[in-house]
Amino acid sequence: MRTHAVAIVGSGPSGFYAAGALLDSEDPPVRVDMYDRLATPWGLVRAGVAPDHPKIKSVSNQYEKIAARPGFRFFGHVHIGEDVTVDELVERYDAVIYAVGSQTERRLGIEGEDRPGSLASVDFVGWYNGHPDYVDLDPELSAERAVVIGAGNVALDVARMLLLGEADLRATDTADHAITSFVGSSVREVVVCGRRGPVEAAFTTTELRELDEIDGLTTVVDPAQIPSADGDADLAKGTRRNVEILRGWAERGPDPDAERRMEFRFLRSPLRILGDGDDGPVTGVELAVNRLEASEDGRVRPVDTGDRETVECGLVFRAVGYKGVALPGVPFDEGSGTIPHTEGRIEGREREYVVGWIKRGPTGIIGTNRKDANETVRHLLADLATGARDGASVASAEEVEEWLSGRCADLVDLDGWEAIDAHERAAGETGGRPRVKVTDRTSFMDLIRSR
Numbered sequence: 001m002r003t004h005a006v007a008i009v010g011s012g013p014s015g016f017y018a019a020g021a022l023l024d025s026e027d028p029p030v031r032v033d034m035y036d037r038l039a040t041p042w043g044l045v046r047a048g049v050a051p052d053h054p055k056i057k058s059v060s061n062q063y064e065k066i067a068a069r070p071g072f073r074f075f076g077h078v079h080i081g082e083d084v085t086v087d088e089l090v091e092r093y094d095a096v097i098y099a100v101g102s103q104t105e106r107r108l109g110i111e112g113e114d115r116p117g118s119l120a121s122v123d124f125v126g127w128y129n130g131h132p133d134y135v136d137l138d139p140e141l142s143a144e145r146a147v148v149i150g151a152g153n154v155a156l157d158v159a160r161m162l163l164l165g166e167a168d169l170r171a172t173d174t175a176d177h178a179i180t181s182f183v184g185s186s187v188r189e190v191v192v193c194g195r196r197g198p199v200e201a202a203f204t205t206t207e208l209r210e211l212d213e214i215d216g217l218t219t220v221v222d223p224a225q226i227p228s229a230d231g232d233a234d235l236a237k238g239t240r241r242n243v244e245i246l247r248g249w250a251e252r253g254p255d256p257d258a259e260r261r262m263e264f265r266f267l268r269s270p271l272r273i274l275g276d277g278d279d280g281p282v283t284g285v286e287l288a289v290n291r292l293e294a295s296e297d298g299r300v301r302p303v304d305t306g307d308r309e310t311v312e313c314g315l316v317f318r319a320v321g322y323k324g325v326a327l328p329g330v331p332f333d334e335g336s337g338t339i340p341h342t343e344g345r346i347e348g349r350e351r352e353y354v355v356g357w358i359k360r361g362p363t364g365i366i367g368t369n370r371k372d373a374n375e376t377v378r379h380l381l382a383d384l385a386t387g388a389r390d391g392a393s394v395a396s397a398e399e400v401e402e403w404l405s406g407r408c409a410d411l412v413d414l415d416g417w418e419a420i421d422a423h424e425r426a427a428g429e430t431g432g433r434p435r436v437k438v439t440d441r442t443s444f445m446d447l448i449r450s451r
């Protein structure tokens, strides 16, 4: 039986799970070419997961095993939609899977959102993780207090990274430029604002609980914001644990001797980011005080009570979710920021598929992508089995390589990435760090060419 060729655009978790499922196929056998616009694979595992979460990052070991399997190739520094078009790609393969994630932020849509000192968590997270697109962000961390808008895990990542002690920070693969900034940072207090209550917050329990382990950090919650224990039995397990942790902190009270504070303030929506004139730096956030109301669809929604509160601060981080970006030539739903599909088959397209956040929106943990990718691959393999593409001129592996070499001056293959990887890990060894990240295109290419 002919070996079928599938291209995967994007090399994050969903792309790798799709690759693994495809390479498992024996009937028909499949080879996979994985594309990324960066020189480095792993998507958010490299550039999103917080550097002080090495255990979560170690999921990359699974991706390395997939990459080592026969039939897998990696092509870095290929920007689909810029260096080559989607049509050109589709023409050369039996099928194409888009696994491009959600690459931008959801906006708050409030006054002052773009003031200096008001930062999208997407940018900040990319910056401290050494994503080449964000290395120049260079945020000024000279304020004592920062506010984080949002009550999800990204909000917690940002708050924690801002408050991590130097020793904890230096043990991580945080980009060197960010370590320098964090060590010199004046931020001592972060206020995390959720627009709904502790029960509705999107934190996961492990992420909340670990805050107790951070040296020099105290967590602060107003006891008046915590629901009574009488209702605990009605809560889902994870939610109940979150509420119990928050209640424990509220009852214990803040440690007055702690060097750094993380405060949780619920039932607060940002109304305006304050500062001088239209574009003066952030001086505070005006918050609406909410109450909760059950809506007809069963969702609990925040309702403005009319009361107002101002938190003075010099930095605001917006952590209210990610949003997908359209890929030129691929259908896109602006409202949801996703590619319209039915169980991974893109609507109106015959041989194009979708996985991950650009399929289902920016929710779920890394493991969620495995099931998601399996669903898409199941349909893709079923479609291949119909033989619709048989006899068409799918490009050979060599022809693809030749085509890309002619189009992308800085093409990176799997060997190239492995050279970068080996260099980064070796550089980290002396400092007891997992790796020291290389963060710019020229250095990536110098490393590869000097092999």
Ligand code: NAP
Pocket (backbone or CB within 6 Å): 056, 108, 149, 150, 151, 152, 153, 154, 155, 157, 194, 195, 196, 200, 201, 202, 204, 207, 269, 270, 319, 320, 321, 322, 362, 363, 364, 365
């Ligand atoms: P998220 O979990 O969806 O949380 C977004 C937060 O922003 C929610 O609290 C939401 O409140 C709030 N929000 C949305 N619009 C708002 C507005 N206009 N004003 C005020 N608040 C607003 O998104 P995320 O934190 O970006 O995380 C994305 C996914 O990655 C999640 O599934 C998360 O669990 C996962 N993740 C996991 C880890 C980990 O496992 N360690 C780390 C990072 C991210 P409402 O609920 O009221 O809408």
